[in-house]
Amino acid sequence: MKSNAWWRALVTRIWLLILLMWAAGACAQSRILATPGAMQLEGSAGGGLVPWAVIGSYASEDEWGASAALTAVQVNDFSLTQASVLLGFDERWEVSYAHQTLRLGNQGAADLAQATAGAFPNLTIEQDIFGVKGRITGNLIYGALPQISAGLQYKINHNADISTQVLGARSTRGVDYYVAASKLYLDALWGRNILVNGTLRHSRANQLGLLGFGGDRNSAWMGEVSMAVLLNRHWAVGVEYRQKPDLLNSVREDAWADAFVAWFPSKRVTLVAAYADLGNIALWDAQRGWYLSLQINN
């Protein structure tokens, strides 16, 4: 458990980084308000669940920018907290890091202890995700082409024992590859701008990797979609849907969906609140609840 303390210290550092970024003031912020989206659960620029083709931060061409976010998800039997940072360069490259911590609620811990005959009395899973994304072609707003980007997320699960020993996962590390296309359609519906994103992901991650990688089936191609309506410059509402690999025979993995509200009071701050339906996770069915994310951009 030495590593746990280390990670907690790191999350604290990301908190401090957020404060520091706030205090340090803005640098390059030429892009249009709301167009970098938010930072999704795995730390990449996107919505809440889905990485988009947009490059994170407000950095446009010849600029760089940083963003940091703290995210909490509370569903029936779990909580997932996440701290993440990303750098965007030239509206071309994005590198990101996210640290996730999954904790079981009291009832969940009791269920788990019973199911494993006391072998796993409680469970905390820590996972690191290193992401890279590059814009291949097109632009979110200008021209006929959508913005098309490709990215990968390298995931390291630090507490995969239960997944590899009990559930049948093959390994503790894995890489997701994805291609995403995003377009903002101006004046598209009732005079509002609409963002549409589609992402195709190759993954062997069970429940983002929190339940290890691979299993009875080795990997799968997954489709993910997001749609958002920008009510005005500062507010957006939208929905997301994300297919999940479901590689393990021991436990079912369902597709995820959410409905979100995003607030962009300025280029410095992004706030996302969502209601998410995560379906079945390991022993627990119908996991639904809240998603909250606070992001600071430099």
Add this chain to the structure above:
Amino acid sequence: MAFLMGRKTVLGFVCGLLLACASQPQQTTLYQRMGGEAGVRTIVDNFLYEVGDSALLRPLFNDIDLPRFRTKLAEQLCEISGGPCRYSGDNMTEVHAGMAMNNRHFDATVTALTRAMEAAGVDVASQNAMLKKLAAMHGDVMRETIAPE
């Protein structure tokens, strides 16, 4: 509550809706919704204030004839929004030649124009309609920047 309303009330409401729909949208141009000649003039002036506040955009206006720019931009906004004007300036590629513009300048210009319209009291739908027309010029404005690649 709804079932307590008399049929006449409901009928009146539906007719009202139909009338509102029938009489409103077709006849007003974007130009009119932006406040006509006075509205466009306010937008142009607000835009110039925004440019003055922007360290990125201000240098692009160093060598230009500001009164002429003010007239031509008003003409252009008027024409593309369906107003009774004819843009008499140079085409977008010529105007922006030699400025070494890239997307950061274009993005900053979009933001400046959005804020200019917002400050002029233009509603969101009309702002977006205008931005759509502006975004459509991206290829022409950036031709010099895009071409050499």
